[in-house]
Structure formats: C-alpha cells, structure tokens
Amino acid sequence: MGSFRDNLRKIEPYVPGEQPDLPDMIKLKTNENPYPPTPKVREVLDTYAEDKLRLYPDPKSEALVKAIAEINGISEEQVFVGVGSDDVLAIAFMTFFHSKKPVLFPDITYSFYDVWAELFRIPYEQIPLNDDFDMVPSDYYKENGGIVIANPNAPTGVYQGISVLEDIIEHNRDVAVIIDEAYVDFSEEGTALELIKKYDNVLIVQTYSKSRSLAGMRIGHAMGGKELIQAMNDVRFSFNSYPMTRLSVEIGAAAIKDQAYFEETRKKVIATREWTKKELARMGFTFRDSMTNFIFAKHETVPAEEIFERLREKHIFVRHFKKPRISDYLRISIGTDEEMERFAEETKKIIETKKIIEAKKIIKPRES
C-alpha cells in the first residue's frame, strides 16, 4: 500500500531568514523603508468601520486599482493588484510562462524567480551577467518562453537603462517580458512604464513594500496591456477570488494618493544612500552605483563574511549570500541617517582592527 507521502509535491524547503528582534538592533538586511508609511494610514485605521469586515472584499479591489490607474495615467483594465509583488510575480509566472522553451533571467537576480519556475514546472535558463553585473542584451536574442528582468536588479543594485530593456524587448516580441521594478522609485531614470504603451507583451511589476513603507500590508501591482492583465485576472480568480483584505485596499489607495509624502521619504532614503556610498568608498569598498535602497559592496581586503559576522556581534544585521560570484559582497539596506552613521562607525572599526591584525602578521614573519 502506498502513502499520502508518495503524492506530495517535493519542494526544496525554504527556510525563512533569521528574524532578529533585539531592542538595540539595527536591521539593514531586508530592504525595508526606515520611515513610517504616510500618516493617512493612521486615518484609515481610525475611521474604518470594522463592521464592514464581516463582508467579502470587492473582488476587483477597485478603490486601489482606480488610484493606481489615475496616478500612472493608464486605464483600470491595465492594472492588476496582488498580495505583495511576490504574489503578483507568481501569478504572472503561472499565467505567461506556459511554453516548453526556457524562460530567461539573469544568473544573479531576485532569488524567487527560479523557485517559482521550479514550483510551476517552468523550464528556465539563467543568463550570466557580465563581470560588472550588467546584462548583455544579445544573450537574450534567442528562442525562449519569456523573460524576467529585475530593474534595478537585486541584490546588485544595478539599473539597466530603458534603452537596454527596449533592445531586449524588440528582440522578443513573441513572449511576455516582465520588468520587476521593486526598487525603481530609488533610481534616477525611473520606471519603464512608457514601454507598455508601445509593446503589448511587457508587464511592469511594482511593490508597496519599499518606497511606500508598507511591507507589512502585502501590496503589489502590475501594469501592462489589457490582454496581459485580463489573463492574469483569469488565473487569479481561479485561485482565490478575494486575495486582498479590505484594509489592504484602503491603506494601499491612501498610500498611493499621498505623492507628497512619498517624494519626501524617497528623497531622504536616496540622500542617505549617497552619503553611505561616500563613506563606503572611503573605507575601501567597491560597488556599482546603486539605484536602490541598498548598496551591494565588496571590500578590497576584508572578506564579506567576516564583516558580516563582526557587525552581527554589534547587533547590526546586513545580508551576506553564500552563493557563487557574489559571496564577496554584502547587501546593506539604507536605514535612517543615525543608523547608517552607526553602521559606518562600526564597519570602520572592524576594518581598522583587521588592518592592524594583518599588519602584525606581516611583521611577525620578519621577526621570527
């Protein structure tokens, strides 16, 4: 006799990262926004008639969809909303990548792309970035089942100009091309949204977890041609007709309407990032010019893992990936000015201490 175990979908168990919760800690490891969401969120919480929670949400999340369409100057039929951009991307993978040809994405990029491909049995090929972490457009001039580009990319922080994206899209009019813009609000050139007006196979995905300070509310959206959005909605409604809570819809709409607050916090994060870049460079770190709310940096002499561990002892948590090609790097989220000052101070100490130890080692052999 068999067992229910024979029919289980075998998944490489994902272990959620360490979630330290220490009173004095500085958490620079999950790319959260250091500033609170718009004060309009407090208004929503204070005034929402809780009796309405007994009713199902609007399956179309119209209050939110409408706000997104208005801010972006597109129609409501061009907007899809989901439970964070992870949910939006997973639905997009399920909807668009139904080919036997491999879906293409960079070898160094958001770590969920290959996980979703495995989960939905989508063949895929990871295309190496060049040594500067740039995409090579001509590598994407071949038969494929679809393309996914994070821009700016994570964890590298590198932004590919819109002309680079357009080059790839021009050579791939026959498949869906997803541009994941989770971090785009921290870039100079900004969104590639204009491309959806020119190409009916392009989908732009954004999140409220970074620039809108709402990681805890799980809101994301996609924008694209009506056909793409309709196909995603068809899959979505087959899966779960009411994915968004009533409060997510209200809070998301309040956040996207408050553009003034958004601009203010976005600029503060960018200013702190630019300050941090200078500090890091001064300490001997190298990095590509980050266009995100994190910096992906490598030190000229001290190994990343060592800095990571020493910072951890000081309750400063950054991210280190034990993966090929990037194990020499640290991903440092941008916190408040105060947090980054403390981070810089402690990092300097770690590097100085290391230099002294190394210097002693060099001196020692001479002595012996």
Next chain:
Amino acid sequence: MGSFRDNLRKIEPYVPGEQPDLPDMIKLKTNENPYPPTPKVREVLDTYAEDKLRLYPDPKSEALVKAIAEINGISEEQVFVGVGSDDVLAIAFMTFFHSKKPVLFPDITYSFYDVWAELFRIPYEQIPLNDDFDMVPSDYYKENGGIVIANPNAPTGVYQGISVLEDIIEHNRDVAVIIDEAYVDFSEEGTALELIKKYDNVLIVQTYSKSRSLAGMRIGHAMGGKELIQAMNDVRFSFNSYPMTRLSVEIGAAAIKDQAYFEETRKKVIATREWTKKELARMGFTFRDSMTNFIFAKHETVPAEEIFERLREKHIFVRHFKKPRISDYLRISIGTDEEMERFAEETKKIIETKKIIEAKKIIKPRES
C-alpha cells in the same frame, strides 16, 4: 513568428458574481455573517502602531498560529494559516494532489474544487451524491489520488456524521483526505478535528469568513499532522513568504481568542436559521436539515428561478445555480431576524400571487 498569447495558461474566465450595493437591499447570497466581528477588532485597529507596517510580517504568523493551537488543544506544528480558506485549500491541492490517479469529490459541492484541479492539472472525478444529497461512502472505496469533502457541504447544507467521514478515511489511508469545514461552527455535531489525532493523512480546513464575521480580512487555517503541515509550508514559502498582512494576524488572533462573542453570534445565527426553516416549510419548501448559515431549499410548485427573480425585484438577493441537479433550489443565507422576516414576508407574497395566477389558468379552460 509566435505571440505571447501562445504561452498563456488558458483558463475558463471566472466572472465574479454580481455585487449589488443598494441602500435598502437584503443580501442573502454570499453566506456572510450578519453580525459584526468581535469588538476586539476595534481595539486592534485603534491601538496598532502603524509605524510597524513598514516592516515585513512574521513569515510564520506566530501570534495567530499560537492562538489557534491553544484554542484547539494542538501543537503549533499542526497549524497552517492562509489568506482565507480558498488560499489554504489551493495550497493543499498543490501540495497533496501530485498523483496521476484522480482526486475524488462529490458532484455537488464547493465550486472551486474542480477549478483548482484544472488550474494545477490535477486529474479528478466527481462522485454523485445520492438523491438526498448524501455521500455514499462505498463510492470512495477505490484507487484515487486524494479526497476532498466539504462538511457541512455547500451549497446543500448537509452534514455527514463523523462516522461517515471515518468510514471513508479508513478506506483511504494512502492518500490525503481534506475536510473543508467552512460552515462547521453552525452544525450540531461539530468539527471532525479529533480525526487528525488518529489519522496522519487527514487535514481539517476552517475559515474566519463565516462564523467569525471576518470575510473582509481573508483568514483561514488548516489543522493536521505535522508532516502535512510542513509540506504545505514548504510549498507556501516557495510561493510567497509573507502571505498574511500584519493586521490579518493581529485581528485573526483577537477574533479566535474571543470565544464568548463567537458563541453568542453563532447561536444567534442558528436560532434565526431554525426560525427560517419553519417559515419555509410552512410555505411549501422542502430542504435537508441545514447545518450551515444558509438553507438550500426547493419549492413544491414555484420554480426557483422565478422566486429568485421576484425577490431580486424587491432588492432581496439570494443565490440560484443554473446547474444540473440543483437548478430547482435556492441557497438562502441567514441574515438578521429582521432581514429574514422581510425575506419570509416577500417570499410568501410571491408564492401566493403565483398560486392565484395558476388557479385562474386552471379555471379559464373550463370557461371557454
């Protein structure tokens, strides 16, 4: 050249049901609870520090999982939470039904089971209920890839005794058996939770949308053996690491802890249902003894569609399914006493009017 359209997952587009929103309407079509959620929900909204929304939620939703485990006397490893029971069930389908043999469920049952099976390419077979809408356990004594039972069933309202479920489980120890208890809190015999202690292949799924008055917050949970729950979490974390909003976790935990309020509203709904049953019987309706917050009833002479349309004109919305075997029935959700009194009054009028018209028709031929 191909088109991105060639790679789209073809889904029968699901059209969300009509969502009437009229000031004087009585909505008895979506099985929502007529009473507000526990007053503790207001407390959560008033006191939640909105600054925390900038942070990702706890991926394990521990505050909620812990509350569920405590109330049910099980361990936290036996609890899985999701975005409504639809999300929980969809993940369970993806996780457990990975066989080439068909998954079995009744021909008349919750309308999403076949949709998920189609979406995830799971073979399935719909087993006819008998003419009384009861399951025939021996029909499930055959090779299969898993079993899904809604108990009480929707839209029939019929509750199968736990001994019936156990009979089916005893004959199916080699596959996962899902018991969907969306409506169980309105039944007399209650949950089959005890079965998870005896059988490691049984999963119990429940929702906060009905008896907890929280359809708008999208909360559901599953309880079962640690192996089943672990496998679901592995799939879940591959899909979306943070499915629950921070507010869903807090509100869900507050709701499940307030057992006194839960008992009070549950009993009110049951009392109104029993009153409504008597009224319906008096009007010439027949129905199985509903154990849910709706009644699935058929009139002896007036067609269901006609009653449905006449009620609609009065802004009373019930549910009618144009499906084989059940097109003679109406599914009437239980509202407040006042709502059900108005429903009964209008339904009586419709039936009386129809009787007069029919009587005239019978007299007419004699006159000619």
